Amino acid sequence: MTTFQVKCFLAVAEHLSFTEAAGRLFMAQSSLSRNVSNLEEELGLKLFVRTKKYVRLTPAGAILFKEFSKLEKQTEAAIAKARKAQASLEGLLRIGIIENQRSESFLPQSISSLRKNLPNLKIDLLRGNFKELRDALEKNEIDISMTVDFDLEEYMPQNVIYQSFFISAGRCVISKYHPLAHQEIIRIEDLKQEPLIAISPEISKGACHHVMELCQLHGFTPSQIHYAYSVENLILMVESGLGFSVLDENSSIMASSAVRSIPIDDHGPLALVAVWHKSNLNPAIPLFINMLTEQKEKSTT
Numbered sequence: 001m002t003t004f005q006v007k008c009f010l011a012v013a014e015h016l017s018f019t020e021a022a023g024r025l026f027m028a029q030s031s032l033s034r035n036v037s038n039l040e041e042e043l044g045l046k047l048f049v050r051t052k053k054y055v056r057l058t059p060a061g062a063i064l065f066k067e068f069s070k071l072e073k074q075t076e077a078a079i080a081k082a083r084k085a086q087a088s089l090e091g092l093l094r095i096g097i098i099e100n101q102r103s104e105s106f107l108p109q110s111i112s113s114l115r116k117n118l119p120n121l122k123i124d125l126l127r128g129n130f131k132e133l134r135d136a137l138e139k140n141e142i143d144i145s146m147t148v149d150f151d152l153e154e155y156m157p158q159n160v161i162y163q164s165f166f167i168s169a170g171r172c173v174i175s176k177y178h179p180l181a182h183q184e185i186i187r188i189e190d191l192k193q194e195p196l197i198a199i200s201p202e203i204s205k206g207a208c209h210h211v212m213e214l215c216q217l218h219g220f221t222p223s224q225i226h227y228a229y230s231v232e233n234l235i236l237m238v239e240s241g242l243g244f245s246v247l248d249e250n251s252s253i254m255a256s257s258a259v260r261s262i263p264i265d266d267h268g269p270l271a272l273v274a275v276w277h278k279s280n281l282n283p284a285i286p287l288f289i290n291m292l293t294e295q296k297e298k299s300t301t
Helices: 003-015 018-025 029-043 059-088 107-117 130-138 149-154 205-217 231-239 284-299
Strands: 048-050 055-057 091-098 121-128 144-148 160-175 196-199 225-228 245-248 259-263 269-277
Touching (some): 003 059, 149 269, 160 231, 231 259
Parallel strands (some): 091 121
Antiparallel strands (some): 144 269, 160 245
16 A cells, blocks of 8 residues: 555545546546555455446445545644754754753853754753653653763663763862862872762762772772762762762862862763763754764864
8 A cells, every 4th residue: 555545545535536536636547546446455445336427435435534534634744844843943952961060161052053053942951960861861851861971871772872072070079178188189099098978879870880990990999988869969978078079070069168179190081971862853952962062172172
C-alpha cells in the first residue's frame, strides 16, 4: 500500500465518481481505477460498489474512508508544523544547568546568539544537582543537561550524545581557618589525615569516584568521609571546618569568604559537557550546541 494509492482511494470516496476524482488528481481515469483496484487486492477488501449509474462505498470502504481521512489531516498538520518549525523554529528549548556553576563565560553569549538567529524560540532554564538533571533528562523535562564530565558514567551511553564546551580546573576547598589555608598550591597528600567531604554517591557516583580516585592517586584513602547531598551543603560543611573537598574552579561557591580555594598540584582538567538524548529531535539542540562550541573556540584563541 502506497500513500498515492490511499490518495486515489480518498479522492474517489469523497466524490463517489472515478471521473471527478481523476480530474481532481490530474490523472487518467484508467490509472486511477488501477491504483484503487491494486489497493483493494493488497488489502483483501472490496472498497467500492461500482455500477454504470453510481459508485458507492462498501461498509469496509466507509470505515477506511473515515480513518484514512483522519490520518491525512494529521499528516498535513504535521507537515505544516514541521515547515513552520523549519522556517521560524518556534518552539521551546529547555536547558538544565548543574548547581553552583558560574555560567557567565558560556551561557549568556550562546543564548544571545541563538535568539538572534531564532527570535521566536522560547528558552527555559533549570538549576539542579547531578541526579536532578539526569532524572529531568530521562523524563524529558529538559532537552539538554549541562553537567560535569565525571557524571557521564551515570548516563546511559547508548541513549545520549554529549559535547564538551568549557574546560575548568580542580581546586581544593578548605576552611579559611585551616592551617594550610594560606598556601598558594596544595598537595592532596598533605590532607590525608583530614576528613574528606564528598558528594554522596546517591547524587553522583562519578563526583564521588573522582575525588576518591584523586586521593588514591596520591597514595592514600581517606579514613573518614562525610557525604553531602548538594554542593551548597558540601560548602557549608567545609566552612564549618568538618573537612576538605575538591570542586572545579568555575563553581560559584568559590566566592565564599569562609573558604579558601587553592590550586591542586597534579590535577588534570575538568570539562563541562552538554548531554542530550539521541532520540530528541528538537531542531534547536544542534544550533545551541554549535553556539556553545563556538564560545569554547573563541575562549581558547
